Amino acid sequence: MIDQHWTFDRQSQTPLYLQLYQQLRKAILQGAFADQRRLPPGRAMAKRLGLALITVSQAYDQLAAEGFVVRRPGAGTFIAHHVPLASDEIATRPFQPTLSSWGQRVAGTAVPTTSKQTKPEIDFGFGRAFPHIFPYDIWRKLLARYLSTDDAMLSRYGSVAGFLPLRQALADYLTRWRGVVCTAERVVIVNGAQQAVDILARLLLEPRDEVLVETPGYADAAALFTLNGAQLTAVPVDDDGFRVDKIPAHSRARLAFVTPSNQFPHGGTLPLARRLALLHWAQRQDALIIEDDYDGELRYDGRPLAALQGLSADERVIYLGTFSKVLFPALRLSYVVLPTALVRPFVQAKQLIDRGAPTLTQAAVADFMVEGHFERHLRHLRQAYGQRRQTLVAALQNHLAGAVQYADEPAGLHVMLYLPEGVTETAVVQAAAEVGVGVYPAAPYFMAHPSPPAILLGFSGLSEPEIAEGVARLGRAIKI
């Protein structure tokens, strides 16, 4: 056995004794010492391998410490009696786990592949911030403030519901600018809006419970409801958002997921009449509404419209907001405003699931809000994105007038283009790719099929000249 193939790397960061130990351990477990149960004496081993005796002794010590070998003074070093010596005892075919039904549903979910093969020259991807707008210098200073002065903040687990000054800053902001009715106690910080939807689905839904979703709509939320066993009822949208009048009369749904500020992905703001009708529906059904206000701050025609949540006098609306769109996605910070009765169960669930979000980032965001940087940054974003959106719409008029339709809502970070009848969206996506333009199919966002051909164009990651050039190329590519 001692003549097996040994390899030692003297340049490695791994000490030599550890390299020897690892190879001996593997050899023992594979039964290489089965015939004798005895390791070669340290001196002999050292000589044959060209190692120092101390190196071999340290390796044997480690094997002894872990119970692989027993040292008998005067007799030598022996494989411990409980170590299997026949290699056929060891299964080497990788284990194949059996997934639960939840696991099988997860495995069957089509996760959009962020295919990085060929990044298009002009990429109308969405869900991207425009990096140069964010005030990195201020952000760096705020982080550094906590890094240098408050070590204790880093060294403890934070509060599960979130860092209280951030919850307070959010409650102030949401009350003032989004018309949300809340106190800090009802605001909980989550690691992205998806986590809030997942926890809510688990807290509220039994298998086969019905949930109303928009079509087209936010597919990832719908996927979480389905994963948790719910049955989806897809309600169509128009340029004014969720068609409350299309909720089936026989629906027994106790939960609805909607995007009233700016319907995702179609675009459009739910008018007051529909908001009130939706709230009345919820009261009649004793249902809850999840309002996903994923980009309510990003309106380009004046002050943002107030949230649906503020219209509900009986806390029947759960409000979701996120920093991903208005600060940056990698922050992974979102928040939820809960009905009073749901705060405790939600926080208990979060306590068990992940113990809360990192404290440092929350502290920096709280200061960013309290010290006025947030509102200033939002003004910059609205100006920058509003101009980009105008550029996009002007280019669509120039190059695709009459050929495509879209909800002309001065809001959000993308436009959804409905293509002419008979055109297939994959053909358009492909033709655009061939001229270096990335556009994205809308089909994954429809909950009912067949869906009308449509594509999504995000504009927040591109400059105005890129947007104009991209639409020009798109117009030529789809040859209309």
Place this chain on the structure above:
Amino acid sequence: MIDQHWTFDRQSQTPLYLQLYQQLRKAILQGAFADQRRLPPGRAMAKRLGLALITVSQAYDQLAAEGFVVRRPGAGTFIAHHVPLASDEIATRPFQPTLSSWGQRVAGTAVPTTSKQTKPEIDFGFGRAFPHIFPYDIWRKLLARYLSTDDAMLSRYGSVAGFLPLRQALADYLTRWRGVVCTAERVVIVNGAQQAVDILARLLLEPRDEVLVETPGYADAAALFTLNGAQLTAVPVDDDGFRVDKIPAHSRARLAFVTPSNQFPHGGTLPLARRLALLHWAQRQDALIIEDDYDGELRYDGRPLAALQGLSADERVIYLGTFSKVLFPALRLSYVVLPTALVRPFVQAKQLIDRGAPTLTQAAVADFMVEGHFERHLRHLRQAYGQRRQTLVAALQNHLAGAVQYADEPAGLHVMLYLPEGVTETAVVQAAAEVGVGVYPAAPYFMAHPSPPAILLGFSGLSEPEIAEGVARLGRAIKI
């Protein structure tokens, strides 16, 4: 109606028009204009309230934009016809949601209250890092590096499975120092070990599936299994950890949760013979083992023992590790090494649930590891904590010799003291509190009851003199 109580705060950050809008909106929804459907003319309103006409006009504009009122040129401003005018239509009793059975289990879970009423003078709390050991200056520099040079890293969603250089650094480290067999592809970054347990429970367990857990053991993992519908079988531990021989012969468990490096909270390292027996049990049952290596780095008598995971030739062990104990808890970064067949379902689940951990921190931790700071920091921690542990054990010898028992394992961040028969742990916790010493009951960690009286003493958050003084007081307090 115009004579209702109006309040305006001219010092507020909220503009006056917004304050008026908010009060008008509330009044409209409460039916205050029910008798006339008409708002007072702007001039009259401005005069009565002592506001500028432009302020009232802006408030009316906002109400009109949101659909509450309609302006009829020449006639005035009217409540929109769809706005309910009778206040009795509006429910004001807060909504009471119906929780799912999962939600009811969550609500019924006793979450340890981090009671902050009276923080004890000497607090043997555990799960705390000793803040002065961490190299904040280096950490700050690493964060600043990414904050200043790579804005794009902040502005995109990160990889769901984690930042690849961190996964690679972890794979190298775990292979070299923890005896784990893995590549970066099998390492996934999670927001705390609890998240990994939750996802695994959901992926693997059907309702009423049996799971083996240790008693005493890690109660929060057990709680997650129970939440997800599993039946727990509690297997006792001794000073050598999990009693594999006590697994019931009729057990049909396909999953076991163990802490082989240092049994939590009893203390003790699982010897090789039991490790091999556990792996054989798993092969016979076609079961998976979750190895929670929550503090495997923290051994004070030489090199850490290799992980159980490395002994399994067929990927039957899932390895959990965390940075909470060795960097700082507020980081909220842990990692899991998965069997190849589980990587894809796990990442798909994480994609839907929360889209991955923040990129910036991961990048800084990756550099912290690759540039050698991590191993240096671990050496400092081992020295500092090892000395604290020795101080604690010496003080126990001085003040409580013969009265208490504990596993004398030179590892970890706490010691579990078994109290004499007949002593109740709540009485000891109370007596200690009265002399300014915080110790913690062990009962919540037992999965089978009645449990022997025991308390937990964490030592990582205290200085050596505090530890000695705390144990001296404890000895007097429990009057042994």
